[in-house]
Each structure stands twice: as structure tokens, then as C-alpha cells.
Amino acid sequence: MDCGLFQGPKTLKALNYAAFPFTPGGIDFVLLTHAHTDHCGLLPKLIKAGFSHAVLATNGTRDLLEFTLPDSGYVQEMEVETLNRRNVRRGIPAVDPIYTRADAEASLKQIQPHPYGEWIDCGRGIRARYWNAGHILGSASIEVEIPDGPPPHPPLRVLFSGDIGPRHKSFHPDPTGPTACDYLIVESTYGDRDRIECDAAGRRAQLREEVKAALARGGNLLIPAFAVERTQELLLDLAILVAAGELPKMPIFLDSPLAIKATQVFLAHARELEDLGDIGNPFSAPNLHLMQTVEQSKSINRINGGAIIMAGSGMCDAGRIRHHLKQNLWRHDATVLFVGYQAPGTLGNLLLSGVRSVRIQGEEVSVRATLRSIDSYSGHADRKGLIEWVQARLPVARAIFLTHGEPAATISLRDGLAAAGCNPEQIVIPGLDDSFTLSTSRPTKIEGTVGRLPGGQPPQTDWHNRYAAMSLDLRRRLDSLPDDSAREELIARINRLLPRA
Numbered sequence: 001m002d003c004g005l006f007q008g009p010k011t012l013k014a015l016n017y018a019a020f021p022f023t024p025g026g027i028d029f030v031l032l033t034h035a036h037t038d039h040c041g042l043l044p045k046l047i048k049a050g051f052s053h054a055v056l057a058t059n060g061t062r063d064l065l066e067f068t069l070p071d072s073g074y075v076q077e078m079e080v081e082t083l084n085r086r087n088v089r090r091g092i093p094a095v096d097p098i099y100t101r102a103d104a105e106a107s108l109k110q111i112q113p114h115p116y117g118e119w120i121d122c123g124r125g126i127r128a129r130y131w132n133a134g135h136i137l138g139s140a141s142i143e144v145e146i147p148d149g150p151p152p153h154p155p156l157r158v159l160f161s162g163d164i165g166p167r168h169k170s171f172h173p174d175p176t177g178p179t180a181c182d183y184l185i186v187e188s189t190y191g192d193r194d195r196i197e198c199d200a201a202g203r204r205a206q207l208r209e210e211v212k213a214a215l216a217r218g219g220n221l222l223i224p225a226f227a228v229e230r231t232q233e234l235l236l237d238l239a240i241l242v243a244a245g246e247l248p249k250m251p252i253f254l255d256s257p258l259a260i261k262a263t264q265v266f267l268a269h270a271r272e273l274e275d276l277g278d279i280g281n282p283f284s285a286p287n288l289h290l291m292q293t294v295e296q297s298k299s300i301n302r303i304n305g306g307a308i309i310m311a312g313s314g315m316c317d318a319g320r321i322r323h324h325l326k327q328n329l330w331r332h333d334a335t336v337l338f339v340g341y342q343a344p345g346t347l348g349n350l351l352l353s354g355v356r357s358v359r360i361q362g363e364e365v366s367v368r369a370t371l372r373s374i375d376s377y378s379g380h381a382d383r384k385g386l387i388e389w390v391q392a393r394l395p396v397a398r399a400i401f402l403t404h405g406e407p408a409a410t411i412s413l414r415d416g417l418a419a420a421g422c423n424p425e426q427i428v429i430p431g432l433d434d435s436f437t438l439s440t441s442r443p444t445k446i447e448g449t450v451g452r453l454p455g456g457q458p459p460q461t462d463w464h465n466r467y468a469a470m471s472l473d474l475r476r477r478l479d480s481l482p483d484d485s486a487r488e489e490l491i492a493r494i495n496r497l498l499p500r501a
């Protein structure tokens, strides 16, 4: 089930380069829940390491992976190229990318697409069925039936949640799934977060106010865009607001080849998606300009105000948004609107933390633009949504495993489920690389397996994060001092504290 790329602190990301803790050649099939990198980003590595059978996914997931997986391979190649340039200078041997664009393209051949709701024969008497999880296009919870003794003994029924979407999500129905399984394996990403419930109209009203305020400032509105799903949600809401006369027909530049490709997948699946067709096609509005080439992207530089520029990446770490930030951040009349999570250590996070200048493409850029953020666009169910999803799946015969969350989120969800009437003794929080036997009446932990991380828990932050926070804090303190001699004095004091090298 899934084969994601580790994201987060460097200690965790290092696992992407290490060997799998199992034999890839011994796996019969892979079931994918959805196209996000943290769920399928190591698939090309798995195939390179010897997995040679089918990868089962929904049609939507397959269509998205056709370009997101090769793009991920390209990102791996670029990251390693930068790292190796640094390593050569330090006399450290060069490393190979986790996988290349070519590896990713080759791995696509093993993907077998299937519609929702249809039983898929996986071999050895095992069958699987996809349910709409309402998280992103193609996302699914997967029900798996595994023979548990000779007939007429009933099969073991396991439901893997994948990532669960929120209520009132554009394009997708509320998440659904079967009841009365033996096991639930449930994600807990936002298990400790309670959002104020916001329906589509409320979300659009918020966006409308942000866009109106940005236009009133006179400059451009930059939206760092996540290519899949968030971009299309915004395009839909902007089109609805323009059609209703609540916003003017301002030019919208979608300056991201990846987001343009994702938008084409949405168009290809328009008939299965909700909200499309109410106002005509929101992805071909006359004021929407799709910028494919670098020349087209650069031509936006001539526009000083009144336009919406959506460009990747969503956290401003790479991509064309960086060059638009360089062009606009120093302007008093410009606005940057963040519409998604900004991970610590990213340029987006740095900007939201309130720094007065940033380095982009080797240049120091002053931050004078207005920075705004809205969090009503979310692809994830919050704590209440996750609890409701589990309640709708009850009864559960044997156990509920809580996975895919930081410890605080997982523990908060466990407490919430217990308070909502689930038997706390049935709830299991596994550590990374833990193994369990499921055929027993209660899950039995297999002792003696050695995990890849000491303590079994992935670190939430490591010294790299603390170093980044410390240098940011130092920079802020230096900025706030009255003059250069005070800055020299502070640096001299810190130097005196450091042990002599």
C-alpha cells in the first residue's frame, strides 16, 4: 500500500537514499491511494530495486502520475546535481539521484488503472476496491479482502484510508467507504487541528476580499501555486466570482507547466468532478493565460499591476514563482497570497515569518509587498472530519491503526476517537517499521524487527532545523540593532563564546 517519499527533516529524508527494509522483488502488487509524492514518490526506486509486478491505481491517479512522477525524477536529479557540486568542493564523493526522470517514466508502464467501486482481483484470492476519499483528483481509500482460512471462513477485511478529504471540498464528494471491516488503517495528518467549518461560498467570499484588496493596492497579486488540485480550486472560484460580477475580469496568468498539465487532467475527468460545468469551463476563461514557455513567463515582467500571477512551487522553494517574487516583493503595491501549508525552512515560511529581506537567485530583495495567507483551502479532513469518517465505518472487529501523522496529531486523534465511543484498547499507534500479524483476533506485534530510525519515531525537527531557526533569529536581532558598530559588537561577542577551532 503506497510507496511514499519521506519529506521533512534531513534525518528523515536521508531514508529516501537508504535500502528498503524489505525485499522489493518479493512483493506481489502495489496499491496506490493517490498521486501525492509522500504516497507514491518512491515507486520508481521500488521498481529499480526489483519490484516487477502491477501497480494498481485509479484512472485519475494514473493520469496525474504520468507527469508528476517524471517531474519528481527531474527534481531528484537537480537536487543531487547541486549537492554534488558542493560535495566536490569539499572532497566528498558524488552521490546518485534516488531515481531519474527516465526511471520514473519507465515505472509508469507498470501502473494499471481501475475505476472506483469495482472489485479488482489481485491474485492469491486477494481482492481490492477503491472508494472516493475526496482528497485530490483520483484519491481513494482502499478496501482489501484477504483469504483468512479455507472457505466458508470469511476473508479478513482491511480498509486503508489513504488521505481523507474535508467536507465541502470543490470537485469531490465527501469521503466515503465501506463499514464493518476487521481493521482500519487511518491517516492522522490533522488529527490535532480543528478548523472553523467553511463551505464553498464562505471560502469564495474570503478569496474575493483578498483579491479586491490586492487590486486596490495597485500592484500584482502573486499566488504561489500547488500544481495539482489547489490551482484548479482557485481557478474555479475565480471564474465563479468573475461570472457573478463580484470580481472584475482581471488577467490571470497560470505560469506553471506542471499546473497546466494538471489542469488538463481535470478537464479530461470533468464528467466525474463536481462543480464543473455550472459556469462553463473555468479552465478556458478568456482572461486566463496559460504560460508554457520561459519566454511567455518572462513577458509577465512587463506587467506592473492589476494581474493575478499563479506560479509554482507552492512553498516558493523552486520554480517560476521565485522570479516573480524577485520582480514584485520590493514593491509596496504588490501582494503575495499564500493558499497552502508552508513547511519550516522554505522561502514561503521565511516570508510569512516577517523577514525584511530575502535572497532570491543570488540577489538580496527587500520585502515591501503585503503578505497574506488564507487556510480555508484544505485537502485534508480536520480532527472532527477524521473522527466522523471513522464513526461512519463502524463497527470495526479487531483494531484501528493510526498512521501518517506527527505524534501530537496521532495522540490527539486517538483521544478524540476514544471520547467518541471507540474502544481505546482497539486503537494502535505503530512506530516506523513496526510489523504486526493481522490474522489473530487482536493484532500481534512481531518482536525483533529492527527499525531504520533509533527509537522508531521519525524526528519532527533535527539540528538542521534548529540551526536554520537560530541563524534566522540572529539575522533578525542584527537587523533590529541601531547601527553597524552594534552589529559588529554582537558578532564579536558570539565569536568569543565559540570554542577555538
Ligand SMILES: [Zn+2]
Binding pocket: 034, 036, 039, 135, 163
Ligand atoms: Zn495527500
